[in-house]
Amino acid sequence: MIEPSPYEEKIWLKSYDDHVKSELDLEIYTLVDMLKKTAQKYPDALAYDFQGSCATFREMLGYVNSFAHFLVENGVKKGDRVVINLPNLPQFIIALFGTFFAGCGASGMNFLLSPSEIQYQLKDSGAVAMITLDSFYEEQVREGIQMGGTDLKLVITTNVADVLDLEPSMKEQLIKIGKIPKGKVEPVEGIRYFIFNQILEHYPSDYSPDFFVEPDDLLLLQYTGGTTGPPKGAILTHRNLSSLIQIVNHWFEPSLDPGNNIYMSGFPFFHLAGLQFCLQTVAQACGQILVPDPRDTNYMISKMKEYEGRIALMYNVPTLYMMLLNNRKFKKVDVSSVEGYISGAAPFPSKNIREFEAIVGNGKLVEAYGMTEASPGVTMNPYLGTKKIGTVGVPFPNTEVKIVDVSDRSKIVPLGEPGEIAIRGPQIFSGYWNKPEETQNALQDGWFYSGDVGIMDEDGYLTIVDRTKDMINVSGYKVFSVEVDDKMNKHPAIELCATVGVPDPKRPGSEYVKLYCQLKKGHSASEEMKEDILNYAVENLAKYKIPKEIELVEQLPLTTVGKVDKKVLRKK
Numbered sequence: 001m002i003e004p005s006p007y008e009e010k011i012w013l014k015s016y017d018d019h020v021k022s023e024l025d026l027e028i029y030t031l032v033d034m035l036k037k038t039a040q041k042y043p044d045a046l047a048y049d050f051q052g053s054c055a056t057f058r059e060m061l062g063y064v065n066s067f068a069h070f071l072v073e074n075g076v077k078k079g080d081r082v083v084i085n086l087p088n089l090p091q092f093i094i095a096l097f098g099t100f101f102a103g104c105g106a107s108g109m110n111f112l113l114s115p116s117e118i119q120y121q122l123k124d125s126g127a128v129a130m131i132t133l134d135s136f137y138e139e140q141v142r143e144g145i146q147m148g149g150t151d152l153k154l155v156i157t158t159n160v161a162d163v164l165d166l167e168p169s170m171k172e173q174l175i176k177i178g179k180i181p182k183g184k185v186e187p188v189e190g191i192r193y194f195i196f197n198q199i200l201e202h203y204p205s206d207y208s209p210d211f212f213v214e215p216d217d218l219l220l221l222q223y224t225g226g227t228t229g230p231p232k233g234a235i236l237t238h239r240n241l242s243s244l245i246q247i248v249n250h251w252f253e254p255s256l257d258p259g260n261n262i263y264m265s266g267f268p269f270f271h272l273a274g275l276q277f278c279l280q281t282v283a284q285a286c287g288q289i290l291v292p293d294p295r296d297t298n299y300m301i302s303k304m305k306e307y308e309g310r311i312a313l314m315y316n317v318p319t320l321y322m323m324l325l326n327n328r329k330f331k332k333v334d335v336s337s338v339e340g341y342i343s344g345a346a347p348f349p350s351k352n353i354r355e356f357e358a359i360v361g362n363g364k365l366v367e368a369y370g371m372t373e374a375s376p377g378v379t380m381n382p383y384l385g386t387k388k389i390g391t392v393g394v395p396f397p398n399t400e401v402k403i404v405d406v407s408d409r410s411k412i413v414p415l416g417e418p419g420e421i422a423i424r425g426p427q428i429f430s431g432y433w434n435k436p437e438e439t440q441n442a443l444q445d446g447w448f449y450s451g452d453v454g455i456m457d458e459d460g461y462l463t464i465v466d467r468t469k470d471m472i473n474v475s476g477y478k479v480f481s482v483e484v485d486d487k488m489n490k491h492p493a494i495e496l497c498a499t500v501g502v503p504d505p506k507r508p509g510s511e512y513v514k515l516y517c518q519l520k521k522g523h524s525a526s527e528e529m530k531e532d533i534l535n536y537a538v539e540n541l542a543k544y545k546i547p548k549e550i551e552l553v554e555q556l557p558l559t560t561v562g563k564v565d566k567k568v569l570r571k572k
Contacts, residue, residue: 005412007402012394012460017384019253024397026246026426030213030238031100031279034245035061038285045259046287049303050090053165057285060093062205067098069203070194071129074154078103078211081125081221084270085109085118085132085141087292090163091196092269093278095131095156100238103211105218107233108270111136112542118144122152125221125233125433129154131196138183145188157185158196160292215239221433222272224372230483233433234372243426244276244375245283247396252313252383255339258285261312264303266294266320271476272376273344277315286312294320297327309337316341317476318348319507321356321365335360340383344368345476347464347509350389367392369464373448375427379462391461399425402447403456409449418465421454422447472501475510477544481566484545488515491536493523496556498564502549515547516569518556525552 013022035057043058055063071082082099084106086092099106107125109118111133118141122130127150132141134157145152161180175182187193220236249256263281265288267274281288289303294316301324304311321341324330341356341364353365366383369392370376378401381393395401403419405411413419428448431439442449455463472479481499488497496518501511517533519525530550537546557568 005402006415006458006460007400007412007456010395010400010460011415011458012401012456015382015386015394015459015461016397017251017382019384020251020382021397024246024250026243026398028215028239029242030215030217031097031219031241032208032211032213032238034242034279034283035064035097035100036208038282042259042285045285046262047282048090048093048288048290050290050292051164053090053163054287055090057282060097063090063094063200064097064101065208066200066203066205067094068101068209068211070199071098071102071104071154072209072211073203074129074192074194076102076104076129076154079218080104080129081107081127081218083107083109083122083125083127083130085111085130085136086158086269087111087133088269088274088290089158089160089292090290091131091158094200096269096275096278097282100213100219101208101211103209103213103217105221107221107223108272108275109223110268110270110542112544113140113144114540114542115140115143115147116540117542119147119150120230121223122150124230125223126151128152129156131156131158133157133181133183134159134185135181135183137185142186142188145191152191154192154194156194156196156199157183162197213238215242220272220275222275222372224478232435232438234429235431235433236375236429240375240427240429241276241279243398244377244396245280247398247427248280248377249284250397251380252340254384255312256284257312260310261286262289262307262310263287263313263315264289264291264300264311265315266291266300267315267317267345267476268294271345272372273315273370273476276376277342295323297323298329300324301327301329301333304333304335308334311335311337312339314338314341316343317345318343318352318509319346319475321348322352322508325356325359331359338364340364340366342366342368342380344370346473349508352508353389363387369393369462371450371452373429373442373450374423374425375429377427378421378423378425381461386459388457388459388461391457391463393462394460395462396425399423399427401456401462403454404449406453409444415456415458418453418455421450421452421462421464423450424448472499472511472513473509474501474512474544475507479513479545481513484513484515484541484547487540488517488533488537488547490540491533493519493529494533495520496564498556498566498569499547500566500569512548513545514549514551516556517550517552518554519552 039057039061047060368380381387484499557565
């Protein structure tokens with residue numbers, strides 16, 4: 001008789017908080033139902049606060065209805081995709097749920113993308129509609145649309161000032177002096193243009209479109225990078241997200257106070273960690289403080305003061321927590337109401353965790369692990385129980401994790417040994433959009449093979465010991481060196497190049513991009529050449545992918561099969 005593996009026995013169950021069940025009887029519902037339920041039970045509770053401009057759940061539902069009616073009445077059909085290219089503004093939440101209410105799938109777009117990257121996502125997703133800031137449109141989006149090859153029919157533009165509770169003359173003055181960016185919207189032939197505020201004024205708000213949305217309908221087409229090739233669209237359904245939302249609700253059950261609690265996060269909504277936290281907040285009928293610029297720690301601290309005694313959870317990357325800690329005003333805020341500081345998307349060095357908890361309280365930092373394909377939650381340290389610093393906690397209820405041999409997925413590795421992390425659960429995506437080979441490689445026999453390398457200990461706690469080898473973590477953003485290498489190899493003076501991540505001394509747990517270049521014959525190494533290569537990067541890459549350091553070398557190290565040996569470069 002074959003003994004079951006520790007992973008089959010779910011050894012992590014013994015580490016659960018007392019209130020956490022191993023398996024939940026999950027309800028099957030859509031996120032359309034979720035918002036309607038919240039608005040019905042807590043109509044006057046705060047839904048969001050942006051720069052003092054607030055809305056209740058009743059008001060938010062009205063705005064969502066208007067946006068959904070606009071999409072339907074302008075030819076957007078069930079199952080179509082809508083791209084949202086916005087910072088964390090009320091318009092993002094309204095467009096997001098409006099897209100759901102119209103039976104469509106939303107695709108958040110990183111607003112730091114270059115025009116060619118914008119064009120790629122529009123084309124690959126087949127999006128028919130897009131909402132963006134007018135300033136983004138003028139700077140990057142219009143050029144991306146002009147490249148052609150997309151199915152885009154509708155473009156909605158908006159401005160930060162649209163939702164500010166200010167007199168029109170004050171808004172105009174702030175735009176005039178540059179405090180609020182404003183862009184010129186020059187139309188592209190064949191596309192119809194609309195203004196966000198006019199949509200809210202002219203379309204019905206007191207009832208929702210008559211659409212039957214089902215749990216297995218497309219909810220999100222969330223783009224994620226890969227070690228090879230361009231970004232892939234992960235297909236996530238209402239069932240995927242509603243399952244994880246229920247699981248996380250259960251994990252934090254003792255802290256729930258629907259209609260009263262306030263949550264705050266600096267994660268951008270185009271990143272699934274930030275988007276899921278936004279959806280979680282709506283599910284829990286909590287108010288969320290919108291933070292469009294997480295680097296503005298003074299603003300975050302001012303809101304923490306304003307809502308003292310009500311903020312229950314925060315969710316950020318480690319670097320933002322450290323930025324808060326380095327702001328002397330943070331230490332003067334009463335944070336006794338904050339029951340948990342969730343941390344994800346990047347490792348949080350143990351030394352820095354202890355520094356942070358010395359201010360906010362021991363055991364308050366809760367590290368988690370996930371990825372886009374998992375909606376995005378997989379593991380988390382217990383909310384109340386033992387938190388093992390340096391680990392990302394234990395698998396959630398209804399979630400299975402096993403560690404397999406990196407070179408042979410059929411072999412389970414023993415506890416304490418590294419291997420590829422495989423995950424199974426209701427939150428796991430159904431595949432990559434229009435990419436059957438990548439889907440087949442990632443999803444096998446009901447398991448998702450993450451490409452991440454981890455170790456599980458005897459108590460079921462998971463430690464991430466490696467990432468997909470070519471991935472660079474820039475303040476929580478995933479930069480895949482293959483993608484950067486591919487772009488930069490097209491520079492006319494470059495024979496061969498390779499990108500690696502270098503630890504960023506200014507941001508613990510983060511890296512910056514370093515580019516090694518081997519030049520073609522006839523081109524000599526010089527500061528002018530470095531400058532030319534840098535300018536090329538600025539023109540062709542998103543801001544966070546641009547190399548911070550460029551080194552020109554005579555010969556790049558190669559492996560025996562002729563590939564660039566990045567291990568050697570990393571050691572340098």
